[in-house]
Amino acid sequence: MKGIENFDNIPEEAARALEAVVGSERITTDPVFCAADTGLGLSREIFGWGGISQNAACIIQPTTTEQVARIIKTCNRYNVPFMPVVCRICAPTNAQLRTDIVIIDLVWMNQCIVDEKNMYAIVEPGVTQAVLQSEILDKDLYQFICGGGGYPSVIADHVGYSSATGILNYRTDTWATRRMSGMEWVSPEGEIYRIGSMVKGDDSGYWHDGLGPGIVGFWKGNNGWAGSMGILTKMAIKLYPFQPEKLVPDGISCDTAVKLPPRVRWYNVTFPTEESLEKATHEIHKAQICAAVNRVPVYWREIAKCRGDRDFRNIFWEAWEQETPETVGQSHILRVLIVGYASLKHLEYEERVLMDIISEAGGTPRRTKQTDEGTFYNPNTIDQWMPTGVFGLTTGSWESERCVREHDDIFIERLDKYEFKHEYLPQHGEQPWHCSWAMGRARYTETHAWNDGALLDPLDPLFDDGAGGRHLLAAFGSLGLDIIIGNGAQDLAGVFIRPISLESPAYFDFTQWVDRFRGEFDPKGIAAPPFPYMMEAVISGLPPEFQDEFKASAAKARSKPWLGNPED
């Protein structure tokens, strides 16, 4: 095995059996290698700084589906829990709460086959969003990259993270289950199944639903199983028609961008009021134009100014601290993308329609750079997520535009409630980021508050003992629960950072279905424990006063009975 062999936390016999599957170069039980691979990313904050993160016992790196199946069967035989991992950025799967976990590292399963003609790609877990995009952009195709950035795995993004939220899913299939066009699954018992047209073979990723009932939804709900329902070793992803001209990269980090060809253009438009911006947005949807529609908050503009040799955080804060509710309140910016899918004249047509709409709504088109830094490959998500040393408190929801406007009001009201002077930057009454999806039929909103990482990091001289609990409470507890369960919405926090058991039975008691299928497919409970109940485990370790508030909020929401169909 690589490094120093250590069997303190895994039976040697089990480790040797795993070694026989992949060979000695692709497995390690060295505590140093294991320590390096756990507690990264978002999990660092939730688990690492909270002192509950443990190191895994073993890391194993398969390269084929058959190896994955054999590994899982071996784990079943020896009752050894496993956790599949690919990217390490935001998934709490990168933290272990137990010391006996075998990390199944899928990074090196990274084959990508593109069927250009039939517009799909079959990817393995190690293929990242940006790599897939780069494989297809010069083939007159595109897919969109979600807000997690271009670094995460395509498969993990589609089944793990919210709805794979992104700017470009305005004119592509918005919902992840609609974009997944078949898959290969290794169940928690180690059996291999193929779903969708992939039953026909590796060259058949063109159809998503099954022979009869479709079960593609099994792996992707509002959130995902986070590894607790086995491993998807291949997925067929739908690709979408784009335009044939190249997006040419330019610049040196951190100022890189792609130059947009004539058939792809961004438009920044300012409006005098939020109402006029909404009116224009609505008309854009009705006219069935554009490839992306965003309402841009002021702080994006401030972040975009931070470039070059300047200290990133100082520049941002200097600029942000000059803002006031009055200056922020004057800013109503819509940013839309038009793609001339059919031809340059297509773009010109949509542009004329857009200008008609802007003019009617009283908006003003602004000069707009025709380069793109972060939409197509999305390398700079962390820019916005981490300006203060810790992941920002992001509340976000997706629903119809009407409902999302109501969610925004609630989120902002709650942020005021939790805004501590030194912990959260003032919002200055900032309106959230909006991103329209599904040709306007849905909208995604994100409201940010940035926390002071110095207060949250136990190793920082400025560490505040109570800040972590308050942070967790505000971020993942009542702020999310109350809105979601109480008012009904699907949201970012529900991905994997909110205890899902607290939502049932408000949502028709879905956890009983979760438990039924876990019992069916993972009777031993060795697939990614304690997922999908990870946050339950975390919260149970919090001080009682924080637990109480979670529970009170959930109880309040669950106490409301189902009101039935009003028309009945």
Added chain:
Amino acid sequence: MEKEKEHTSLGLNLEDYLYEAQNCTGQRACLFIDLNYLQGTDFSFRCPVWQKEQLSAYGAMGKCKLTSDLLTGKIDFSNPTIREIAFKDLMCGSCDAACKRNLDLEPLLLIESLRAKLVELGYGPLPEHKPISDNIEKSNNRYGQDQNKRMDWLPSSVKPVPKADILYFAGCRACFKNTEIAAATANIFTAAKAEFMVLPDEPCCGHYLSTTGQIEKARKIFEKNLQLIRETGAKTVVFSCADCFKTIKVDYPKLLGFSTFDLGFEVKHITEMADEWVQAGRLQLDKRVDMKVTYTDACNLGRMSDPWIPWEGTRGHFGRLNPPRTVRRGLHGVYEPPRDLLKAIPGIELVEMVRHHENAWCCGNHGGVKEAYPEFSVWTASERLREAATTGAEAIITACSGCKENFTDASQDGMKVYDITEIMAMAIGK
């Protein structure tokens, strides 16, 4: 009582990088080239040691997590795995440039400091580093050769002058092994009618010592060398070796506690000088050289060569630094002059690889890796040659003697390896 903000500085004190260690986001920018430049799965990675070893521990993000564990006592510095992770790193700075696309963490300084710490505690350098280190200390060159023969490379047609504004610092490799580089450089000076001087007893720049964590030894040599250079009165010191170039431009000020701008002389690579001369009409690269080539950016000439500016201050709420700090990102690397020179030569067809400029893949000959992990070092070079081959180029051009050495060692399929000075020399008919 208000808590004290963290006092920190840029240097090689590992404790100063606890913030980096704790604040790595696990994004993995350190492993991939700038996403806007991706061209598919192949050649999408930027970290050789991570690609070869395939474990997170070998990537910058793994090192950040491990440093956090080391500084909090969860892992001991004596752990042999830590030693391997620290010393198998090429110190090429690719992760550093990548991380700074979005964050202002300092992965490379963290890794350098880790090495320094291991050496300080007696867990480094590796035994394989000893021969070259000893040679430098005893013989003033990495080969242990007779320093009196250091300038034997000088062509008879080239006459350095005793005193000039330009000092040409050839470096150990060009003096003793790849003498064609020094000779070509000297011919370029002559062709441009640029008077230059050399140091007859030119010492080793000490690069090997500083990159293998032997900071105290390096510091002594740096002090001595700096005095030697300053005593020449040179206004500009010109290098053909990217390693020497970066060491004197960046590492001397870093270890000696001042800024690049306070060296007392300008530091330039021969490609910068030659480019200026070509544009001024002083140098004609007009002899035809029919060759399809690709150029590989040496790490020390490109992303690692931003000037050094010392800093110390406090880090407070929200991670804000006071005073603000200039971040070295590789934005000011020497990327274009070599390309401009190649494009100026009739007959040269220059094609780019996927990974270029600050995304360039390391040659594998850095940080003591070639001596300690020769197979990995040659593998790294061969990966780059594989990438070069996909462009259809018949030759790979570099601007560093270390790169040329390793590409030559790795080349198996007929891909020619040249230093850019050799190509320029061909273009001036030498």
Added chain:
Amino acid sequence: MVTQVAAIKEQLAKIVGKENVFDSPDAIEKYGKDNSLVSPGLFRCVVRPRTVAETQQIVQLANEIRFAVVPQSSGIHFNGGSVPKEGGVVLDLSRMDRITEIDEENKLAHLKVGVTWEQLQTALEPKGYRSIIPLLPPASRSVVTDWLEREQPVVQSLEYSEPLLSMQIIWGNGELFVSGSASNHAFRNPGTTTDGVAPLGPGPMSYDTFLTGAQGTMGIVTWAIVQFEPLPVMSKAIFIPTNSLEEAIEPVYKILRRRISYECLTLNNINLATILTEKWPEQFEKLRKNLPPWTTILILGGLERRPEEKIAFEEEALREIMASNFSNLEVLTTLPGMSAVEKKLPEMLRKPWPADRTYWKHAYKGGCQDLMFITTLNRVAGFMPLIKEVAAKYQYPSNDIGCYLQPLQNGRSCQMEFSFYYDPNNEAEKENIRNLYREAAAAALDCGAYFNRPYPMIADMVYKQDGDYATLLKRFKKYFDPNNILNPGNLCF
């Protein structure tokens, strides 16, 4: 047995009222068969609930007493899936026929399961909207059922891979459930802030996909949310005639890749003739003789803003594609000998088949058996000769085989549909078609056809090819319908 049946009827009557439970011979005959060649099934009675609560009680009773429940939503079915196979009761959901809401701001319609195409399009059209629709469905066909059964939309440039969003479900175990973002205690009641737009969840699963293609074996959908779109104010039909199906494929690939057109489909002369014929039989014979062997139909459309400009750039781009790549093919704006077809067709394709006319598939001979499967456009050419070969074996004239190629999702895949017309009063002919159909399906399956709708006559061979998937489905079914009371005998259950 009689006692048992009487007891069940009595219990059902308590739930829905006596008038909504019936078992007359006419009812048994009507509900026990459909328009397919599946043999009629016997069952105990028909029950017609009006509310979700009633439906749930019926399913709970079925679990208690253990009788089969066969859901039917619109009384017109084509593929045998809703023919009772193991007795039980037929659950007629057509009383649940309210359009509960038309939300113009979000372009969503909230439909009970019994809402028909005619109802929906009639409600939408005056407001300037239309629902994306399959090819000429019967007017009385349920909208929700068509999408659950995976009928395919004729419009390709909008993303309609699964048109249903949130839905309410009664699982086979009698539990009530709501999938998607409508899953909330207050949905559609005061205080709610969801509109059911997201089909995902709740929790780590999306339940809606289990219901599609399930032929009522996993659960009963009582309402669902569907999308609708603005109705084009201006349209232009383009026709590309070809002599063979192969010739039609590449133009379709290239045109759809540029997202040109709303509706796009390819029909052979038989099917196009059956659609266009108004005077039977003389007009039909003339049309099938004079129409091109194959016609690809594309409908360009413009909405409220600058509609003529939209049509203009799309047409220009289309013609450029054809001129550059397929200069041997014509691009027509009408069909010779067909007066005003270019005006008629766009309107036809946006509506269901008129209720007062014989359904187009039955107009030729009275009966029609469709063989449909999913494949990719570049595989299509291989199937035609296979099917013809099998047809010849059963003395079915090849020039009587209807063919409909529906490109899907901008040309990513397609549904191929072969139609075999027959006289439903001729038993020998029916048996012949039955055998032809099975053999044709087997041949297509061997050639790589993907039967995402394994209807009863071919379910066995489809699942035999992929036993693993069938095993997996059974493992899910064990939970959704543990007593196998929902439409047993279908699929692999």
